[in-house]
Amino acid sequence: MRFDYRSAAGPRDPGSRPARRVQPHHLVVRAGRWYLIGWDPERQDWRIHRADRMALRVPNGPRFIPRQVPGGDVAAFLSARFKGSDSANIWPxxxxxxxxxxxxxxxxxxxxxxxxxxxxxxxxxxxxxxxxxxxxxxxxxxxxxxxxxxxxxxxxxxxxxxxxxxxxxxxxx
Structure with a gap:
């Protein structure tokens, strides 16, 4: 999936940065906001993006083989990330x-x-x-x-x- 991403600081010129690329895994709601959880092949890591800040690009990207999110539980993975951890779903x-x-x-x-x-x-x-x-x-x-x-x-x-x-x-x- 290819998309432009608007930061919390506000809009940018869409052509000023290359498109972000992720292999989407899940769309999850948390505290009234939708988040895309996906694997970033360039960074070799999982990333979380707010869906309301994304603008899809065409074409949207090549096919891929889906990965398993760490721990297997998407909600627990998202919660752990919001707590600053890659795996442990506990506050520091x-x-x-x-x-x-x-x-x-x-x-x-x-x-x-x-x-x-x-x-x-x-x-x-x-x-x-x-x-x-x-x-x-x-x-x-x-x-x-x-x-x-x-x-x-x-x-x-x-x-x-x-x-x-x-x-x-x-x-x-």
Missing amino acids: CRGEVVLDLPAAQVAPFAGDGIVEELGPARTRLLTGSWSWVALAAMLARFDTEIEVIGPDALRDAFAALSRRAARAARPES
């Missing part, structure tokens, strides 16, 4: 907290986290993110008391986020 930074909220209020916003009801107004949440500070910020959006079970890196991230918030709250001099 994972933490565990207890929130003073009912599980029913946590679950819709937990993403791929694990939600465990501890009582009528307490919930354990095991979740992850790209960085410790990003994880702390994501957890702070619950707007409730948060008890960090672990690891210490998550506690440190909350402290760093707290210092940033304190600086941001200072009036201008």
Whole structure:
């Protein structure tokens, strides 16, 4: 498949770059967006492209023998790539907290986290993110008391986020 690809920065002159070429494997939806997963023969690697940024070229490309996506599960492969891994479908930074909220209020916003009801107004949440500070910020959006079970890196991230918030709250001099 040959196509032009518009970056997040915006449109480019279609003739300014050579067409991208991939051997398409699957079209997958994630968080309301369609993604093409395909093998890039020039880079000898799997690539993921947002379908809404693609403009097909004619002719669209030669025939090919389909490959198996690593691990065999397309959804797990896409999820792992979004988490920064080629194979492991886990976040690089994972933490565990207890929130003073009912599980029913946590679950819709937990993403791929694990939600465990501890009582009528307490919930354990095991979740992850790209960085410790990003994880702390994501957890702070619950707007409730948060008890960090672990690891210490998550506690440190909350402290760093707290210092940033304190600086941001200072009036201008």
